[in-house]
Amino acid sequence: MLTADALRRRLGYAFVLCVFVFLVAPLIVVSASSFDSGAYFAARFPPHELGLKWYREIPPKYWHALGVSFTAASVASVISAALGVLAALGIVRGKLPGVEWLRSFFRMPLQIPLVVTGVVFLQFYYSLQALMGVRLAATLPGLIVAYVFVGMPYVVGTVGAMLERLNPRLDEAAAILGCSRWRTFWSVTFPIIRPSIIAGMLYAFVVAFGDVPLSIFLSSSSYTTLPVEIFNTLQFDFNPSVLAISTLIAAMSVVSLWVIQRLVGLDMIPR
């Protein structure tokens, strides 16, 4: 006989379990049906004939798009990391008056719907082209610049949080022992904040890598990112190989997030 408390607790756990099933079900369905070699025009879940057919038949345009996405997202995440670390150091260590405003300013890109950011950047690029002849719309650098804009807040967030937790006595100790400021930074501060830099960089990467609403405005037929390619496939012509490539992207995101968890834990999500 269960006590009322134990029963209530079990009901609570059962509810949580149901919600998590709802959350992960689409991913399980996508990955499971990507291994169904028998399906032709529609995805089947549960899969009937297991096989890697659709992985072998991923069309070249997806691989090309994967290359574009991967290049743009990784270059952008490195640039975001460099800028974000500088910003976080300035915010936390600079102790400027009104620093909350500065924080909000750097967090601003997260407050703007990505569709709006996409339209804004498209128009910005067109006006740059008209004024200075620089062509950024529908080019790889154009994508990278936009991804830096949305990626930077994540680095500022993770690195800033780590810097605030860091004990200032460590720096003082190094200084007392005769370290120069430069040396103190590289041999005391930097090793401590390094995991948070990588974590912020991975967040920036994951967000850029999976983005549709921003990239849909900034890509062209020769520079399409993978999520946009999948989006178009789903709207116009379904093919089971889309499941295979989707499974690959999901796996990549899960690995990145697992690395973040190992590095800094997942409780510092900048949002």
Added chain:
Amino acid sequence: MPVTLVDDPRPWRLLLIIPLAVSFVLFAFPQAYFIAASFHENLGYGRIGEEWTLANYVRVFTDPLYVGSLLRTIGLSALSASICLAIGFPVSYVIARMTSRRKATLVGLLVAAMFITPVVKDVGLIILLSQNGVVNQALSVFSKPLGWLGSEAGVVVGLVHFTLPLIVLLLGTVISTVPLSLEEAAHAHGASRARVFYGVIIPIVKPGMIAATLMVFNLAMGAFTTPALLGGGRVLTFPILIQRSVILDVDYPFAASLSTILLVSVFCLNVLAGYLMSRQGRFRRMASPAPAAVSTFVKKAA
């Protein structure tokens, strides 16, 4: 004086110059130019008129297509946010009160669910909700197959799926501002469960709860991928109309006015949410010696 040398904040301030300049060039200038463009006439071929005009805004608020879409987007987002709050609150409560290692796993799953690209999640939802999909098969006992895809119901399911991880994470940090000892004290003095919930928990978490719901509402308002795919082009939300006016109509000033409306409404609500979250932060400082990382999360969330 090595100690004051370390404490001197001025050299650190110099580091802000480059990121501030970049953010300014990428943020302030394009936004200003863009909002200004929404007050000009479209001359076709991407050219923009010289004179200032409110015509674009007048068109948005007089054309039933756009007014309807705006109301539909607000309605769908409000419905999704309410469902998220109703489902998310108990889940967050259970997770916040967990002490085992399973808690970390669940939080990890939530973060994974939040950051995996909506496109992939939508592929899965489309398969699940399709005419002969698993959901309709399970429901076949009760009714004939429902047309989820291309309907508002499908979009709401998608939006809830898209925003639920965020609200559970946000509410989790909010609920952990209520010390368990406070609940136990109320129970010990004979308060019923309902009384503890309405008299102790709700007053403390209220600002954070409202803030989390507002953030989720905003996320749903700005969502593009999910309504576009699950709505199948039949449920036209505001972000979809923005994309169409750029890609199909090539009317930038009009797209700019639509975007400005979305931007201003979302932005104001976000500022309000941030303010409420900072009030929740005050409760936290009063309530419990929370681990630094968690309180940072609350601050970041605001």
